[in-house]
Amino acid sequence: MSSPDPSNHWRTIALRWAEIGAPLRPVPEDVKLVADEALAWTKNNGRAPRVLILGVTPELCRLDWPKGTSVCAVDQSPDMIRAVWPGDPAQVTTSNWLDVGSVHASGSFDIVVCDGGLHLLPYPDGQSQLSQVIAKLLTPKGLAIFRLFALPKVFESIAQVLAALANGKITDMNRLKLRMGMALQKDSTTGACLGDVWNCIAAVEPDLAALARRLGWRREHAEALVSYRDSSNRYYFSTPQAAIECLESSGQLRFVRTHLPSYPNPEQFPTIVWERL
Ligand SMILES: C[S@@+](CC[C@H](N)C(=O)[O-])C[C@H]1O[C@@H](n2cnc3c(N)ncnc32)[C@H](O)[C@@H]1O
Incomplete structure (x- = not known):
């Protein structure tokens, strides 16, 4: 997989839109x-x-x-x-x-x-x-x-999100992106860098296809995280x-x-x- 241009965050999301689901998209x-x-x-x-x-x-x-x-x-x-x-x-x-x-x-x-x-x-x-x-x-x-x-009422740490992921307690990539982004954020003013969300997950799950197999997700669904790779975009929860x-x-x-x-x-x-x- 090649690295997306950081300035093209929404372009890479557009290419994978079908793999984005609730709660990132409305039900x-x-x-x-x-x-x-x-x-x-x-x-x-x-x-x-x-x-x-x-x-x-x-x-x-x-x-x-x-x-x-x-x-x-x-x-x-x-x-x-x-x-x-x-x-x-x-x-x-x-x-x-x-x-x-x-x-x-x-x-x-x-x-x-x-x-x-x-x-x-x-x-x-x-x-x-x-x-x-x-x-x-x-x-x-x-x-x-x-x-x-x-943000959740009770702060969740990066380690807690990774533990939930390891234990198969995170149902899909949409929730994983949000939980990791919110765990990474020190405060709403600095926000969370999407490239850091990728880095935290890739550090423990470098092979998204293997992650998908382990959790019973479709490979394409797990690979929706690729739009965060090298992204300098920030979200401010x-x-x-x-x-x-x-x-x-x-x-x-x-x-x-x-x-x-x-x-x-x-x-x-x-x-x-x-x-x-
Ligand atoms: C409305 S949001 C919802 C996305 C979805 N809920 C998610 O998080 O993946 C997504 C759209 O907002 C657009 N967008 C983001 N920031 C914007 C801004 N400052 N001005 C105009 N459009 C923006 C993006 O291009 C994208 O099409």
């Missing part, structure tokens, strides 16, 4: 929460919403939006847009989320939604800046809806409360509710809703 109950929020918004406001998706999450594109909903998306990776977005490419703007305020006019959306993306921005500055961008894009009473990948505070930091978004899923470790995958004042 039907996560998507239904968003559909229910959109339906309630429609009933309360007497019209269908204008929706902006941060990222190109196909499950959100294909969601059963209320009749008449318009859907746009914004993603900075042309490779992800090409490989993953199942809708019309004209719906997607290629841009950094933090710059999208210069593409769409103020108040041009009623719902901004993002699945597992907040930790991709530096904490707290990038995440707080996103609050300002979203507050500008949303109309008053508009909703920001984010599913988070949040935080707590739900810290995420709430970041998105409230513009002073224009107010936390309204949290939905927890029914799958394992629900408090780590909350869908949080804020309202534009």
Whole structure:
């Protein structure tokens, strides 16, 4: 296997998208929460919403939006847009989320939604800046809806994650990536380097095909970790409360509710809703 270019993190993920699964990707109950929020918004406001998706999450594109909903998306990776977005490419703007305020006019959306993306921005500055961008894009009473990948209540060490892996207690690569990334992170501000996630796992499991055989995973599934190899990208995991505070930091978004899923470790995958004042 050759090393991917560190600057092409999302390109290598795009090539292996079919191997990424829950909880990194939303399951039907996560998507239904968003559909229910959109339906309630429609009933309360007497019209269908204008929706902006941060990222190109196909499950959100294909969601059963209320009749008449318009859907746009914004993603900075042309490779992800090409490989993953199942809708019309004209719906997607290629841009950094933090710059999208210069593409769409103020108040041009009623719902901004993002699945597992907040930790991709530096904490707290990038995440707080996103609050300002979203507050500008949303109309008053508009909703920001984010599913988070949040830190566990009890810190888990690298050794604990590796022990769980050795004992066959980690069900898939999606959970292994998250648990190792969170164990590696000293604090939310410095975050976790994805190349370090690869290094920690490769130090004990250098042969991903052998790991897959031992744990009964498909080889291609285990090899989804390759997108982290040599990657200098960082993820910035935080707590739900810290995420709430970041998105409230513009002073224009107010936390309204949290939905927890029914799958394992629900408090780590909350869908949080804020309202534009
Ligand atoms: C919404 S996130 C969700 C990914 C998935 N949950 C996971 O962790 O593997 C993924 C998308 O966000 C895009 N993305 C990441 N950071 C971005 C940024 N600052 N601006 C625009 N798009 C960004 C990536 O290109 C990718 O298509």
